[in-house]
Structures are given as C-alpha cells and as structure tokens.
Amino acid sequence: MLSILLAVGLFQASGPLQEPAYQPTWESLNGHDTPQWFKDAKFGIFIHWGVYSVPAFCDTSTYSEWYQYWCDSGAHDGLERSFHARNYGEDFQYRDFAPLFKAEMWDPEEWADILQRSGARYMVLTSKHHDGFCLWPNQEASLARGYPWNSVETGPGRDLVGELLEACKAKGVRPGLYYSFMEWHNPLYENDKARYVDEVMIPQIQELFQKYQPQVFWPDGEWDHPDNLWKSREILAWIYNHAEDPELLAVNDRWGKGLRGQVGDYSTTEYGSLGNSSGKGMRAMRPFEECRGIGHSFAFNRAENYDIYASRTRCVRELIDLVSKGGALLLDIGPTADGRIPVIMQDRLFAIGRWLEINGEAIYGTTRSPFQKAPAWGRVTAKDSVLYCHVQEWPLDERLEISGLRSKIRSARVLGGRKDSLPVTGGPGAWAVELAGEYPLEHATVIRLELEEIPEVTTSKS
Ligand code: GLC
Numbered sequence: 475m476l477s478i479l480l481a482v483g484l485f486q487a488s489g490p491l492q493e494p495a496y497q498p499t500w501e502s503l504n505g506h507d508t509p510q511w512f513k514d515a516k517f518g519i520f521i522h523w524g525v526y527s528v529p530a531f532c533d534t535s536t537y538s539e540w541y542q543y544w545c546d547s548g549a550h551d552g553l554e555r556s557f558h559a560r561n562y563g564e565d566f567q568y569r570d571f572a573p574l575f576k577a578e579m580w581d582p583e584e585w586a587d588i589l590q591r592s593g594a595r596y597m598v599l600t601s602k603h604h605d606g607f608c609l610w611p612n613q614e615a616s617l618a619r620g621y622p623w624n625s626v627e628t629g630p631g632r633d634l635v636g637e638l639l640e641a642c643k644a645k646g647v648r649p650g651l652y653y654s655f656m657e658w659h660n661p662l663y664e665n666d667k668a669r670y671v672d673e674v675m676i677p678q679i680q681e682l683f684q685k686y687q688p689q690v691f692w693p694d695g696e697w698d699h700p701d702n703l704w705k706s707r708e709i710l711a712w713i714y715n716h717a718e719d720p721e722l723l724a725v726n727d728r729w730g731k732g733l734r735g736q737v738g739d740y741s742t743t744e745y746g747s748l749g750n751s752s753g754k755g756m757r758a759m760r761p762f763e764e765c766r767g768i769g770h771s772f773a774f775n776r777a778e779n780y781d782i783y784a785s786r787t788r789c790v791r792e793l794i795d796l797v798s799k800g801g802a803l804l805l806d807i808g809p810t811a812d813g814r815i816p817v818i819m820q821d822r823l824f825a826i827g828r829w830l831e832i833n834g835e836a837i838y839g840t841t842r843s844p845f846q847k848a849p850a851w852g853r854v855t856a857k858d859s860v861l862y863c864h865v866q867e868w869p870l871d872e873r874l875e876i877s878g879l880r881s882k883i884r885s886a887r888v889l890g891g892r893k894d895s896l897p898v899t900g901g902p903g904a905w906a907v908e909l910a911g912e913y914p915l916e917h918a919t920v921i922r923l924e925l926e927e928i929p930e931v932t933t934s935k936s
Contacts, residue, residue, distance in 0.1 A: 494715040498707035508739040512724040514839040515595035520806035522772040527811040528571040539773035575629035580813025586641035592823035593830035598650035606657040610635035650690025701730025765804040774808030786825035790917035798853035800842030832890035836862035844929045863921040868914040874907040882926040889920040
C-alpha cells in the first residue's frame with residue numbers, strides 16, 4: 475500500500491519506514507474519531523471571498539461565487555452574461571477581475587474580532603473555490619494556467635489564508651479551510667484530470683497543511699467524479715498521518731461522487747438539503763453540519779436586498795433548531811472585494827453572539843433533544859442530567875408544559891432570568907414550569923431544567 479502513496483508522491487520515504495496509522499481505505503480512514511471539540515463547537519463561520527467578490531452579482535435565487543459559470547452558461551436567461559457585457563465589456567475576461575480584487579480595506583484582526591464576538595468556535599475560509607484562484611501564494615495555480623492566479627502575485631498582494639488564520643487563532647477561533655477539487659478554465663483539469671490531481675490538487679493540499687495546519691478541512695466540488703479519480707483516500711490518509719495532531723482534525727464528507735454522509739468526520743447539508751449528495755448515509759447518527767448564507771448566496775451578491783437577508787431571530791433559531799437535532803451551523807458571510815464584512819452580516823453575527831453570551835451553555839457541548847418530536851413552543855437540547863427548553867412561543871398562561879418527560883425535575887430557572895428558581899408542578903410525563911414573574915427574552919428564552927437523572931422520555935409517537 476505504501477507503494478501507492480509513494481507513486482502519487484504523497485510520501486517522501488525518509489527514516490525507517492513504519493506502518494502509517496491510517497491506510498488509504500475508507501475502513502481505515504473512518505476509524506478516525508470526530509474530535510470532541512468539533513462535536514461541542516456547534517457554531518462556525520463560513521467565509522466565501524475571492525475574485526468572484528469583485529463582480530459580486532448573480533440572480534438572487536443562487537450563489538454569486540458561481541459568476542464565471544453563470545456567464546459561461548448563459549444561465550438565468552443570460553442575466554449575469556448581460557450584466558458582465560454591460561458593466562465590463564464582452565472582451566473583459568473573468569481573469570481580468572483578479573487585479574481588481576484589492577482587499578484595500580482588509581484588516582484580518584478586525585475580521586477575527588467579529589468572528590470571536592459572534593460566538594463561533596471555528597471558521598472555514600475558501601482557500602480555493604471552483605475558479606481555481608488561490609488565496610495563498612501557491613505556484614501550481616499560476617503555472618497550470620499560465621498567468622498569475624493567487625492572492626500574492628495579483629490582486630491583494632497578500633497571503634490572505636495565512637494572515638486570517640493567524641488572526642483567528644489569536645482570538646481562539648479554530649482555523650478551517652474550504653478547498654474545491656473541481657476547477658473551471660484550468661487546461662490541466664479539462665484535458666488530463668489525473669495529471670491535475672497529481673500536479674495541482676495534491677501539492678496544493680499538502681502545502682495548505684504544511685503551511686497553515688487547519689483544524690477543519692472542507693473539500694467541495696467533488697460530485698462529478700468518484701473518490702478514485704480524486705485519489706481522496708490517499709490524500710486523506712496523508713492528511714491524517716501528517717497532521718500535527720490528527721485527533722484535533724475534523725474533515726467533512728465531500729470526498730467523491732455519492733459519498734456524502736458516509737465518509738469523513740461529519741456529514742454536511744446545505745440550505746437544508748443534501749446538495750449534490752446521494753444522501754445515502756445521511757440518516758446515520760453522526761455529527762452533521764448545515765451550511766448556508768445569511769441571504770441566498772455564499773459569496774457577496776450585490777443584487778440581494780434587505781428582505782432577502784435572514785433576520786436576527788431567524789439566524790438564532792436556525793442555530794437552535796440544528797443543535798436540537800444533533801447538528802451544527804456553519805453560517806456563511808460574503809465579504810466585499812475591498813475587504814469589508816457587510817454591516818448587515820455583522821449585525822446578524824453580533825445578534826447571535828449576544829444571545830450566546832446568555833444562553834451559550836444551552837448550545838455548546840450539548841446533545842440532540844431526547845424527544846422524538848419538537849414541542850409546539852420551541853426546541854430542546856440536553857447536557858447530561860440537564861434539559862434546556864428553548865421557548866420561542868411564550869405560553870400566554872405563563873405555564874410551560876413539558877410532556878413526555880418521565881425523569882423528575884429537581885429545579886428550573888430561566889438563563890439570564892430574574893428569579894433563581896421557578897415552581898415546577900405536575901409529575902412524570904406531564905410536568906409544568908410556572909413562568910409568572912419572568913418574561914420572554916429576544917429570539918428564544920431558555921428554561922434550564924436540572925433533572926434527577928439523565929433524561930428519560932416516553933417513546934410514544936404521540
Ligand atoms: C456548493 C457550491 C459552492 C459552495 C458550497 C458550500 O458546493 O458549489 O459554491 O461553496 O456549496 O457548501
């Protein structure tokens with residue numbers, strides 16, 4: 475097996491050859507445990523930033539990071555294509571946007587501060603999206619295309635990956651990198667995918683890990699080809715065998731056509747759907763992460779108006795809903811080409827952060843609701859012998875009914891509330907918490923129930 479890794483240049487034989495911990499088989503690779511920090515984190519920030527942030531335009535139903543593809547394909551009745559011709563001219567090529575991607579107002583420390591204030595525990599930056607432009611000084615990107623195609627040789631003139639990940643680590647936000655397997659307009663990708671994988675993809679991924687040691691690795695753009703073509707198993711074995719601390723590393727499930735939900739450390743969904751996935755393994759009880767923008771796009775889309783952006787309450791309740799189902803939220807922001815996070819996106823992140831300052835214990839480190847069905851008044855999360863009732867519909871009679879809980883409630887109180895404890899009435903299967911004297915907080919009010927034991931619920935479907 476080692477010969478395969480040597481063949482693809484993944485291993486440089488140095489020192490005594492010993493059996494690596496991980497072999498390039500899904501059986502071996504799936505033996506890697508999802509790190510506990512990732513299971514506990516529950517909330518990350520996705521950042522889609524690149525050359526596509528210059529036009530920052532597409533039909534408001536979809537993703538503006540696909541601008542090049544929408545223009546090439548004449549999608550949306552030619553909306554993007556005619557926008558391009560009108561504003562830049564038909565002879566202006568997508569690659570001509572790169573020098574305009576200046577990031578002249580970019581302050582990585584400011585971004586890291588915003589991410590930290592949001593309450594996010596990790597971040598994932600697009601190191602290279604489907605357009606192949608690298609946000610770090612990668613040579614393979616420029617060599618494969620025959621023109622400067624990274625953020626040091628053109629545009630910002632800076633190592634955006636290096637600076638931002640350093641700033642985030644300093645703020646205690648764990649660093650993550652998105653990386654697209656597929657590329658548009660790369661002659662090597664178009665003419666010889668095997669050479670593209672060996673001469674571009676593998677060296678780029680190795681360089682990302684050797685230079686930046688991300689703790690989250692977020693492959694994407696895998697859906698057209700099987701893992702064999704991408705050499706995914708060899709790459710992931712190399713990553714796990716060479717990571718500074720493989721136990722800290724979390725990778726997603728996007729490693730080859732039809733594999734989502736079955737491989738990697740966690741499953742991914744996107745805007746509530748399985749995306750390009752067969753979804754075959756998505757029912758497995760393992761951590762999952764839902765990613766979505768605050769509007770309809772991952773990268774900044776100047777065509778999106780105020781009404782498209784999710785409200786502060788919608789963002790908070792999205793996080794609560796996902797965590798109550800055993801998942802995490804990777805909420806995306808799309809910065810501008812000059813390096814700013816749009817203020818409406820900052821507003822949503824700060825609203826989540828303020829809510830988490832009071833209610834974080836009901837999110838971080840919790841497990842999915844023990845109930846089969848969500849109660850009418852909201853959602854439930856759990857942590858050992860504590861239940862957190864996230865009340866979104868405040869009961870008019872100021873009485874919170876908790877049906878289906880057999881365990882005895884020892885005490886109850888509102889997180890951030892006025893009173894140290896609230897009266898509990900009823901009995902097993904039909905408890906109630908008297909909320910008189912308390913009042914609903916913005917977005918959701920958490921009632922913390924200390925139980926006599928790990929929650930025991932009735933399994934009836936009712
Ligand atoms: C899809 C899109 C890509 C986006 C990703 C995020 O793969 O192609 O634009 O970055 O979803 O989940």
